[in-house]
Amino acid sequence: MAGQETGKQRASRIPLDYYKHPDWVQRWKLRLTVIAVVLAIAWCGASLVGAGQGNRTFSRGPVASVHAAWDAECSACHVPFKPMGQNAGVSTLIGGAHASDALCTNCHAGPPHSNRQKPAEVQACASCHRDHRGREASLVQLADKDCTRCHADLNLHVAQGVAKYENNVSLFAKGKHPDFRPLRSQDPGRLKFNHKLHMAPGQVLTSDGKPWRLADIADPAERERYRNQMRSTTPSDDVPVQLSCASCHQLDSGDFAANLPADSPAKVLLPPRAAGAYMLPITYDNQCKACHPLTVEPATKGSKPLTVPHRMEPDALRDFLVNAYVGRYIAGSGAALLDAPLPKRTRPGEAPEPVKPSPEQEKAKTAIAEQVLNAEKILYLGKQTCGECHYYTAPPGDGLRVDARPSFKIEPPQVPSVWFTHAKFNHVSHKALDCKACHARAYPDDPQASTVAADVMIPGIDNCIQCHAPSSDSGGKPQGGVRFGCTECHSYHHGDAAPAGLGAAARKPQRTLTIQEFLSGKP
Amino acid sequence: MGGSKRVLIDRENWARHAPWFLVTIVASVAASVWYFGSFADTGSLPGGSSIPGFTFGVLGGLICAFEMLLWWRKKVRTWRIGRTQAWLRAHIWLGLLSVPLLVYHSGFRFGGPLSTVLMVLFLIVIVSGVWGLALQQFMPRTMLQQVPSETIYSQLDHVAGQLASDGERLIIATCGPAPGEENAAAEEEAIAGAGHLVIGAVRAAGRIQGKILETRVPTSPVPGCEPLRDFFHERAAAYLREGKSADPALGQQDRAAALFRNLRTLLPKHAGDSVDALENLCEQRRQLDVQAGLHFWLHNWLWVHLPLAAALIVLMVVHIFVALKYW
Numbered sequence: 001m002a003g004q005e006t007g008k009q010r011a012s013r014i015p016l017d018y019y020k021h022p023d024w025v026q027r028w029k030l031r032l033t034v035i036a037v038v039l040a041i042a043w044c045g046a047s048l049v050g051a052g053q054g055n056r057t058f059s060r061g062p063v064a065s066v067h068a069a070w071d072a073e074c075s076a077c078h079v080p081f082k083p084m085g086q087n088a089g090v091s092t093l094i095g096g097a098h099a100s101d102a103l104c105t106n107c108h109a110g111p112p113h114s115n116r117q118k119p120a121e122v123q124a125c126a127s128c129h130r131d132h133r134g135r136e137a138s139l140v141q142l143a144d145k146d147c148t149r150c151h152a153d154l155n156l157h158v159a160q161g162v163a164k165y166e167n168n169v170s171l172f173a174k175g176k177h178p179d180f181r182p183l184r185s186q187d188p189g190r191l192k193f194n195h196k197l198h199m200a201p202g203q204v205l206t207s208d209g210k211p212w213r214l215a216d217i218a219d220p221a222e223r224e225r226y227r228n229q230m231r232s233t234t235p236s237d238d239v240p241v242q243l244s245c246a247s248c249h250q251l252d253s254g255d256f257a258a259n260l261p262a263d264s265p266a267k268v269l270l271p272p273r274a275a276g277a278y279m280l281p282i283t284y285d286n287q288c289k290a291c292h293p294l295t296v297e298p299a300t301k302g303s304k305p306l307t308v309p310h311r312m313e314p315d316a317l318r319d320f321l322v323n324a325y326v327g328r329y330i331a332g333s334g335a336a337l338l339d340a341p342l343p344k345r346t347r348p349g350e351a352p353e354p355v356k357p358s359p360e361q362e363k364a365k366t367a368i369a370e371q372v373l374n375a376e377k378i379l380y381l382g383k384q385t386c387g388e389c390h391y392y393t394a395p396p397g398d399g400l401r402v403d404a405r406p407s408f409k410i411e412p413p414q415v416p417s418v419w420f421t422h423a424k425f426n427h428v429s430h431k432a433l434d435c436k437a438c439h440a441r442a443y444p445d446d447p448q449a450s451t452v453a454a455d456v457m458i459p460g461i462d463n464c465i466q467c468h469a470p471s472s473d474s475g476g477k478p479q480g481g482v483r484f485g486c487t488e489c490h491s492y493h494h495g496d497a498a499p500a501g502l503g504a505a506a507r508k509p510q511r512t513l514t515i516q517e518f519l520s521g522k523p
Numbered sequence: 524m525g526g527s528k529r530v531l532i533d534r535e536n537w538a539r540h541a542p543w544f545l546v547t548i549v550a551s552v553a554a555s556v557w558y559f560g561s562f563a564d565t566g567s568l569p570g571g572s573s574i575p576g577f578t579f580g581v582l583g584g585l586i587c588a589f590e591m592l593l594w595w596r597k598k599v600r601t602w603r604i605g606r607t608q609a610w611l612r613a614h615i616w617l618g619l620l621s622v623p624l625l626v627y628h629s630g631f632r633f634g635g636p637l638s639t640v641l642m643v644l645f646l647i648v649i650v651s652g653v654w655g656l657a658l659q660q661f662m663p664r665t666m667l668q669q670v671p672s673e674t675i676y677s678q679l680d681h682v683a684g685q686l687a688s689d690g691e692r693l694i695i696a697t698c699g700p701a702p703g704e705e706n707a708a709a710e711e712e713a714i715a716g717a718g719h720l721v722i723g724a725v726r727a728a729g730r731i732q733g734k735i736l737e738t739r740v741p742t743s744p745v746p747g748c749e750p751l752r753d754f755f756h757e758r759a760a761a762y763l764r765e766g767k768s769a770d771p772a773l774g775q776q777d778r779a780a781a782l783f784r785n786l787r788t789l790l791p792k793h794a795g796d797s798v799d800a801l802e803n804l805c806e807q808r809r810q811l812d813v814q815a816g817l818h819f820w821l822h823n824w825l826w827v828h829l830p831l832a833a834a835l836i837v838l839m840v841v842h843i844f845v846a847l848k849y850w
Contacts, residue, residue, distance in 0.1 A: 025819065058635065060846070061633075083572070130570075
């Protein structure tokens with residue numbers, strides 16, 4: 001019975017093997033552990049047998065949106081058990097960093113950066129284009145180090161010789177990045193243009209000069225166009241014309257090409273609607289014609305003004321003028337010339353009968369030749385026509401003769417349509433800025449306002465680094481803060497800066513894919 | 524039960540933790556320097572496939588595997604592979620070291636579903652471990668102070684049964700068997716034949732307090748003790764067996780004291796010692812309830828820590844395979 005036990009018995013009544021029998025806290029600990037392990041295994045198993053065979057579940061993160069179609073198709077980009085790119089930890093030990101390049105080039109060829117690179121230093125695609133960093137992550141915005149590992153001392157990385165352009169580029173900053181290449185030389189264009197004069201009110205630089213007024217624009221439609229551009233509130237045409245940058249430099253052809261006649265050369269030259277990265281090319285019809293019409297004979301009573309078309313060389317223009325004046329002569333006092341008898345028709349083998357011009361015909365010929373010569377003098381030697389803007393291959397004075405066709409030509413303008421041929425730039429991205437912030441020399445009030453076309457009007461690196469630099473606050477004046485990485489302006493494969501290199505064609509893969517092949521990632 | 528209740532980290536044993544602490548700090552700083560140096564060098568946060576990220580992943584994975592070995596070490600207590608205390612110190616400090624290593628391995632990104640689950644599990648395991656460590660810092664001391672009659676947790680029910688038996692013998696010895704209770708009469712005879720009665724009691728001497736066995740010499744039943752017998756059978760017996768759920772009033776120290784004060788007024792003076800003894804038994808039972816509560820809080824974090832750690836290991840194996848396949 002219980003009452004008979006001694007203190008010793010009582011003290012030893014807890015079983016010695018008590019620890020072999022877990023309490024309820026321990027039992028639940030074990031049960032929960034088993035449940036957790038089973039759940040983990042079940043989740044992995046369910047993922048493996050589900051859609052995508054676990055590829056999405058086991059992915060190290062969502063791929064960029066451009067690769068989203070292959071989010072659950074690892075083998076579209078990965079070669080199993082081969083590291084992707086030189087950045088993979090063990091690629092230096094086990095190699096195979098380039099194994100997956102072939103999969104990348106199924107869709108985009110990735111042309112070489114430079115044919116002077118040391119072949120062993122050419123990185124694998126994935127070394128620079130790092131994916132699995134989220135849908136919104138960019139595959140082409142790279143860290144500067146990806147570029148400067150070679151460009152910081154490029155001589156060490158070219159296969160032969162030395163760096164062709166700049167040896168040391170380590171950062172987009174003064175002294176660490178060269179100034180832009182177009183600024184090292186003059187404008188290669190062969191046109192005459194004075195930004196200071198054109199941007200001045202009324203296009204006069206002296207107080208006693210006669211301002212160019214809206215009323216001086218002959219074409220009423222053009223006059224309205226410039227009035228609208230000036231945002232003039234007065235209905236008077238007696239106001240001086242005030243041009244702005246946008247009067248000539250447009251990003252979107254829709255702004256004025258819509259009003260052009262269907263046969264206007266500008267309609268053909270300009271893209272329907274440009275993306276806006278670069279300014280559209282300047283064309284005579286759009287930007288010059290309103291104030292510089294190629295009129296060689298003003299309107300008179302009963303006749304329209306005689307205006308010659310643009311984009312014609314002097315030789316072709318001679319024929320145009322002859323035809324125009326013949327027509328005018330006949331329409332005027334020379335209608336009787338049409339009544340002159342036609343030459344007698346000859347039989348085969350019979351020599352034609354010589355035709356002697358009538359005195360009226362001789363008179364007309366002389367008069368027309370004189371008119372053509374006068375028109376050519378206006379065009380080639382005058383102040384407001386061809387010579388105002390163009391250079392000739394030879395002085396035109398000696399070539400203007402009635403008995404000989406013009407022997408000189410107009411020099412091609414060769415105005416660059418893109419200035420940064422080794423970089424990319426987007427005007428739309430900078431639309432919040434006043435044009436003057438970067439192109440101050442185009443304004444007449446600038447001390448160094450440009451008066452000749454040889455001036456290169458793009459800004460230098462000093463201008464860019466006001467914004468494109470690390471953020472700082474110098475004397476209460478905020479500076480920098482806008483991205484300034486290499487890939488902001490440069491692209492390795494030059495695909496989207498066609499003037500610099502190979503262009504879109506070079507990025508096309510060797511073999512094109514069907515839609516099914518494309519989506520499966522397996523050609 | 525006397526003596527000191529050791530906490531995991533205190534001044535007394537800090538000397539044993541100091542080397543681990545130093546290793547953890549130095550390794551964390553070294554990892555940070557390497558990681559952020561690489562960040563400065565490349566301009567982007569190194570991920571798991573970079574050289575530093577891969578290295579941290581391997582080290583972090585090995586640490587996770589080692590951390591799980593503590594469970595196995597506790598199962599094989601007799602093996603001579605270092606003291607469990609030493610394993611626990613390594614478990615604590617290497618576990619903390621794994622935090623910077625695996626966060627750097629992640630490149631500060633959750634990544635896909637698997638890596639996100641891994642990171643979430645890892646962080647919960649770490650936080651629950653730190654929570655457990657914090658509890659271990661003050662709960663043992665609290666238990667020492669509040670539960671001098673502490674016993675082995677798994678034996679609480681067994682000990683509660685003993686208390687109930689002690690109480691029953693005490694009542695029989697004091698009040699005699701109730702009319703018609705043959706078992707009780709036999710029990711009384713047995714107690715009288717033995718010449719003594721052993722019951723558990725809690726005593727304090729200076730700063731030391733603990734559980735003792737008290738041997739009492741039974742006397743002849745005291746007349747007029749029916750209130751004591753009734754109190755025992757109606758309230759105390761159930762309380763001693765089942766705890767405060769059976770009688771919340773006895774489970775509260777002050778209310779129980781009032782009940783016993785009231786009981787004494789109903790009993791002859793000679794029964795006072797027996798009432799003291801019964802009150803002592805009820806106090807022991809109250810402490811066992813307190814011990815059960817403290818024990819639950821001292822160990823329930825393991826319901827989170829251990830299961831999620833086990834799941835973490837399973838998923839980590841999958842992660843390693845997938846990471847090596849699609850490097």
